[in-house]
Amino acid sequence: MNGKILTANFRKQFPGGPEIVADDLRIGGGITVLFGASGSGKTTILRCLAGLEIPDEGEIKFGGESWFQKSGKRQAASGHIFAPPQKRRIGFVPQDYALFPHLSVVDNIGYGLKELPATERTLRVAETLHWLGLEDLEMRLPRELSGGQQQRVALARAVVRRPKLLLLDEPLAALDTPTRLRLRGELRQLLRQLGIPTILVTHDRFEALALGDEVVVLHAGRNVQQGAAPDVFSQPANLAVAEITAVETILSGHILATLNGLATVAVGATRLIALAKDLPPAARAVYVCIRAEDVILIRNDVIQSSPRNHLPATVRELGREGPLVRVTLDCGFSLIALLTQSACEELALQKGEQLFALLKTPQVHLISFAG
């Protein structure tokens, strides 16, 4: 990650709404995901960065430029800085794309290139059309496009100006599930090819994992955790983050002993071994977080295997979830596992069946009650 290019520190409150705080937000190159449930303030933060909303106070700096600066609510107007969106050289893609309904695909994409000479403009648009495979749709109006095509036109319109920062608000949310899954991979590739610093808002943790280099978790209008995408999801900083990142199994337990960096935790009658490195030394009561993807199921307990946690388990429920199967197990507590369809068939899983769940120690996350 090549340094931080955008720093933001501001608050914004709509009349009657919650206060949204960008608390020392630092964003580097690559793709940064603002992740949170609806109402967590992620779209408001993105719109403030775009210049479409004006924060009540704070500052936004991008590279060497100051985009926004205002301190205190009722101070003299001198010293206030607000760069309007047209001065920020950003590419913005809103959730519903907002393609200009009266303009063709070509005119939509070329809208932001007005300052270029006509030949250069035509070339740039043609290049972008080709890059996104939109050549045959040039003369269509937005309403004649499928959802996926609209998404690509919106992206094309934003990137054709070669913006310095790309802001995407739930870029895949308006699409149906199969299209969304298909475009998720495609979008990541496109964004990689572009190499433009990108901030992307999503409420979908799979999307966050799939698209983000960095993830900023937002909760109740504040950023509560920031880090590399896999780290944030596998090591939620506190219970609020764990709930947002939707770790499927969250149990309460207490620490029996800590030795050599390993903690023994009691959850009901079951003992689990976990890493103790992030725990405060005095921690006793903890939440135990286990992500469904991390649970391994085996039929017969093997004598020797690397995972430290071997839990006898009974299958309580099986449910399909896209290409995966969600298995609810009883190990003295309720544990959720996510398996592929084929793994389920191989194991011939059925309700009431007895087997073993394996968990490596780093995959049992302990969050002390104090947070």
Added chain:
Amino acid sequence: MSGVEWQLVGFSLRMALTSLLLILPVGLALAWWLARKNWPGKALVETLVSLPLVLPPVVTGLLLLQLFGRRGLVGSWLHSTLDCDVVFTWRAVVIALAAMSLPLFVRAARTAFEEVDVKFEQLARTLGAGEWRVFFTITLPLAKRGVLAGTLLSFARALGEFGATIMVAGNIPGRTTTLPVAIYQAVENGEDAHAWTLAGVSAVIAFAAVFISEKLLRRKT
């Protein structure tokens, strides 16, 4: 139709069209200002703009007469600086028609602007467009139907204007007499055939204008 009748229709159409030219820039600016911005005194301006809709036209005419007469606020200035007289000339006709039809136009255009989702304007700004470009390439094209419908309605209203016109422009045959004034005059003089011919022409133009304007408003993009 006789030559005089043709002349009357032509003159009235010309006057209505000229008043439209006056209304369009002022009305569009006003409508946009009312639809998109909040400013102190907005309610007052809203009321003033709509006042000619409910005020007796003769009263509006009287006010215009005050304003544009040789001793009026605007009239005296026009007379001394531009040597231009308004009252009882074709200019007075245009001003009366404009004042009477501006409210209709502003109302229609304002509604049309309010129906344009601001998200398109915001997006245009993120693409580097300034306020003028946003207005002419996004707001106005998307509000096109409503604005056109409003234009037609104002035009029809202008053609039928009687009270304010007769106050400020009088009834000078061939110089300030418009269709409605001529119809009134014809009835006064007992020239029923003449009156009915002119009434027929008025009705046809009014019908066409309202018909097209309704059609524009019904059809959605």
